[in-house]
Amino acid sequence: xxxxxxxxxxxxxxxxxxxxxxxxxxxxxxxxxxxxxxxxxxxxxxxxxxxxxxxxxxxxxxxxxxxxxxxxxxxxxxxxxxxxxxxxxxxxxxxxxxxxxxxxxx
Numbered sequence: 001x002x003x004x005x006x007x008x009x010x011x012x013x014x015x016x017x018x019x020x021x022x023x024x025x026x027x028x029x030x031x032x033x034x035x036x037x038x039x040x041x042x043x044x045x046x047x048x049x050x051x052x053x054x055x056x057x058x059x060x061x062x063x064x065x066x067x068x069x070x071x072x073x074x075x076x077x078x079x080x081x082x083x084x085x086x087x088x089x090x091x092x093x094x095x096x097x098x099x100x101x102x103x104x105x106x
Contacts, residue, residue, distance in 0.1 A: 027090050
């Protein structure tokens with residue numbers, strides 16, 4: 001009977017470990033997804049600033065972010081450079097990312 005209790009404890013510990021690792025993996029994937037959406041939103045804003053597309057840079061960034069399932073926290077345009085910060089939630093925890101886009105430095 002002692003062996004059964006030890007085996008049950010090992011199985012329970014392994015299950016807790018697997019659930020924890022799955023949650024950490026999901027959080028890492030969500031972080032990368034939010035960062036990708038921030039990149040796309042910043043690129044859309046920079047395209048509008050440069051005249052490559054028509055529209056307000058921050059409105060376009062907001063549209064791209066909404067399509068990616070995140071919300072824009074801030075959109076700052078300085079010259080031809082756009083900086084966009086976005087946020088989302090994963091498991092009730094905040095996930096945020098920021099990206100800058102514009103012409104290459106000279």
